[in-house]
Amino acid sequence: MALLFSMSSFALATTYLPPAVSLERKSLRIINMHGTVGLPKGQWEMFIQHRFGTFGDGAYNWYGFDQSYMRIGLDYGLGKRITTGASRSSMNKIADAYVKWEIPMKSKSWTASWYSNVSINTNHRATIAGEPFYYSNRLRFINTLNISKNFGDRLLIGVTPSFIHINLANTTTSSNDIPVIGGYTRLKLSNRYALTAEVQKPMSDQFYNVIGGYKNTNRPASPYLGLGFEIFTAKHMFQLSVSNAQSMNETYYMVGENGGNAFKNFRFGFNIVRRW
Numbered sequence: 001m002a003l004l005f006s007m008s009s010f011a012l013a014t015t016y017l018p019p020a021v022s023l024e025r026k027s028l029r030i031i032n033m034h035g036t037v038g039l040p041k042g043q044w045e046m047f048i049q050h051r052f053g054t055f056g057d058g059a060y061n062w063y064g065f066d067q068s069y070m071r072i073g074l075d076y077g078l079g080k081r082i083t084t085g086a087s088r089s090s091m092n093k094i095a096d097a098y099v100k101w102e103i104p105m106k107s108k109s110w111t112a113s114w115y116s117n118v119s120i121n122t123n124h125r126a127t128i129a130g131e132p133f134y135y136s137n138r139l140r141f142i143n144t145l146n147i148s149k150n151f152g153d154r155l156l157i158g159v160t161p162s163f164i165h166i167n168l169a170n171t172t173t174s175s176n177d178i179p180v181i182g183g184y185t186r187l188k189l190s191n192r193y194a195l196t197a198e199v200q201k202p203m204s205d206q207f208y209n210v211i212g213g214y215k216n217t218n219r220p221a222s223p224y225l226g227l228g229f230e231i232f233t234a235k236h237m238f239q240l241s242v243s244n245a246q247s248m249n250e251t252y253y254m255v256g257e258n259g260g261n262a263f264k265n266f267r268f269g270f271n272i273v274r275r276w
Contacts, residue, residue: 023156031226036111038083056264115144137168140251156186196228239271
């Protein structure tokens, strides 16, 4: 009896209890997009992202699983309201760094933050642009105002107006500066599971360019869309997703031609998140 009691006590002591945090604080990212909040001061979060080929690649390519890109990064709570991080992607060999400032809010159900990111395409210069080549050709920037509301810790809804600047652009058909509107949601199913979704879309066919003023430009035929399923474990979060974007960097998938919204244009992906 004593042995059975001891074993049951050990089982209760080691039973996993999900972290007692609200929906917006489960992780820094929803699928590809950043959520509103940052990390507590001194805390780290490591993330590993994988994206595969499209389901339309067919059985010969295992419906996209023969093709894979990866992104790995590290985030750190620099201050009470400031989080920073850096990552590296195999697609286009992109390195990026960001800072996020959580804006003080009076209401506990509302959160807001300012997110700024710079990405660097470290590919061979010949694949980026011709001569004369400038280092600034490699750079893209994004600034996002992120606002979210938590409805009874069951539903989280966020909106993300963004402004993207691309240093190198074909100014006859596109703009260096592109406004984008987007949003995301997280629906809690239980303490261990949640559903997520996110969308991003350039706001207008007519953008302003420093050279030439307002003009009609090419933009993606379909917005970026992503659907996800989250699993919380004792030490990790697993985020499974399908989306129509292969890139995992904001300044690429937000304004890139991700493919249409037909099922064949979507692809499987997953994120692994570890916080300590």
